[in-house]
Amino acid sequence: EYLSTATAPGKAILLGEHAVVYGKPAIAIPVSQLRVEVTIEKFRCPDNEIWIDSPVVRLYKNVKDLPFENPLRLAIDLTKDRCTTKTFSGMMIRINSALPIGGGMGSGAAVSCALIRALSTCLDGQALPAETVNALAFEVEKIHHGNPSGVDNTVITYEQPIYFKRNTPMKMVQVGTPIHLVIADTGINSATSTMVNGVRKRYEQDKERYQGIFDSIENLVDKAHQAIEIGDINTLAMTMNENHRLLQAMEVSSFSLDRLVKTAITAGALAAKLIGAGGGGNMIALCTTETTKPVSQALNAIGAVRVFSFSLADNKGGI
Numbered sequence: 001e002y003l004s005t006a007t008a009p010g011k012a013i014l015l016g017e018h019a020v021v022y023g024k025p026a027i028a029i030p031v032s033q034l035r036v037e038v039t040i041e042k043f044r045c046p047d048n049e050i051w052i053d054s055p056v057v058r059l060y061k062n063v064k065d066l067p068f069e070n071p072l073r074l075a076i077d078l079t080k081d082r083c084t085t086k087t088f089s090g091m092m093i094r095i096n097s098a099l100p101i102g103g104g105m106g107s108g109a110a111v112s113c114a115l116i117r118a119l120s121t122c123l124d125g126q127a128l129p130a131e132t133v134n135a136l137a138f139e140v141e142k143i144h145h146g147n148p149s150g151v152d153n154t155v156i157t158y159e160q161p162i163y164f165k166r167n168t169p170m171k172m173v174q175v176g177t178p179i180h181l182v183i184a185d186t187g188i189n190s191a192t193s194t195m196v197n198g199v200r201k202r203y204e205q206d207k208e209r210y211q212g213i214f215d216s217i218e219n220l221v222d223k224a225h226q227a228i229e230i231g232d233i234n235t236l237a238m239t240m241n242e243n244h245r246l247l248q249a250m251e252v253s254s255f256s257l258d259r260l261v262k263t264a265i266t267a268g269a270l271a272a273k274l275i276g277a278g279g280g281g282n283m284i285a286l287c288t289t290e291t292t293k294p295v296s297q298a299l300n301a302i303g304a305v306r307v308f309s310f311s312l313a314d315n316k317g318g319i
């Protein structure tokens, strides 16, 4: 018997990943076409327990048999604490995801948001308010990697393009003209924690150099913010290309990512950069309506995984 369901989108960081961990701003957008779906069904089992069925990570387990620090268990425990209803009958939580795990698209935060909403709806008859969903998902993010900026859970909870700075209320970004994008996956998994820790290590070894890189990124993010609002695609392209170079300088790009970036540019993209933690995972290319197709084809031709295009609508709602 069906009890409740909720979905959450993926996300892409247009500019500012990694520097955002150090208090710099970032611009992130939801990727509504790729979603995580959580469905809760009644499940007959002794003691009214909660089970999880998540085929993408090959998990089928009673929640009480997961360690406390398991991100799914933590999301469930935090949600139960916040809900008014404390008694329930056995349930099965099914998690399905079109998002690549560890691909820099915020799969972890998307699972948390969808799970928190589905479970709170199931228990209390309505989902917890967005602010609470965001705060709980942030607690779970801390388990994925020790020092998250909070950008993932925020853009995914609100499903709006955002200008985000640590410990500052996020700002919605107005989109002045539609933005056409292509995302492609290297097919290589990379753990956010490993990449974030790597940057931390290099930062500690040469603070001055890294601080300089972070300052330059901040500059680009602010330029890009303005460009998006006034619909200046060429300036946006310049900032994204420059941001990729700075990510290379931070040693978070990789051979496969750079190969996809080069291929996209050669095929006519205005800009291309890695998105998220890097080391593998995804890249994004800024295109026009005319170049979306040739860029996608070129990326497919060199073996990129799951190439797809989408548009970020302007604030009047058109694409």
Ligand code: PMV
Pocket (backbone or CB within 6 Å): 013, 016, 017, 018, 019, 020, 021, 103, 104, 105, 106, 107, 147, 148, 149, 150, 151, 152, 192, 196, 275, 276, 277, 278
């Ligand atoms: O690769 P993802 O989707 O986990 O994104 C990570 C973004 C970082 O800036 C690298 C880390 C963070 O906490 O903001």
